[in-house]
Amino acid sequence: MLETLISGVRKHNEFALGYEKKQPLSVIYRDKENNLIGGITGFTIFKHFLINVLWVDEKARNKGSARKLMEQSEIEAKMRGCIASQVDTLSIQAPNFYQKQGFEIKGKIPGITENHERYFLMKKYES
Numbered sequence: 552m553l554e555t556l557i558s559g560v561r562k563h564n565e566f567a568l569g570y571e572k573k574q575p576l577s578v579i580y581r582d583k584e585n586n587l588i589g590g591i592t593g594f595t596i597f598k599h600f601l602i603n604v605l606w607v608d609e610k611a612r613n614k615g616s617a618r619k620l621m622e623q624s625e626i627e628a629k630m631r632g633c634i635a636s637q638v639d640t641l642s643i644q645a646p647n648f649y650q651k652q653g654f655e656i657k658g659k660i661p662g663i664t665e666n667h668e669r670y671f672l673m674k675k676y677e678s
Contacts, residue, residue: 571597574631578623580607580616591620593638600628602638605645617645621652629676636674646670 565571577592589607593600602624607616628636638654640646641663646656654672661668 568597576600576624576627576631578620578627580611580620589616589620591624593624595628595631595633598632598634600624600631600633600636602636605638617648618652625676634676636676637672639669639671642666642668642670646672649674 573594573596575594579590580588588611591605593602649672654674657673658671663669
């Protein structure tokens with residue numbers, strides 16, 4: 552049933568927007584011992600990089616790793632013709648980090664829990 556629903560949405564989008572292949576985009580950082588220290592993953596489609604996950608191990612945080620992951624993923628997204636990135640995050644995660652990277656808050660949903668919100672952010676790339 553899920554595949555039928557997804558297929559229906561894809562057909563509608565293709566009719567309205569033209570065919571566009573969704574391509575995965577991931578950048579991974581490992582230490583000298585090949586241990587995973589962080590990564591960003593998502594996909595590009597319709598000239599946008601949709602970020603699913605950005606994570607950096609606690610031992611590697613506050614050392615520029617997340618910023619470097621963002622920079623590398625944006626370079627690849629731009630090479631694919633992307634004009635913007637999109638992400639959603641919770642208030643306990645990284646809305647401030649994304650804003651420092653040039654993202655703008657486009658929406659906020661309060662009440663995810665008593666004290667937390669969900670943010671939708673977008674960054675338009677400079678030409």
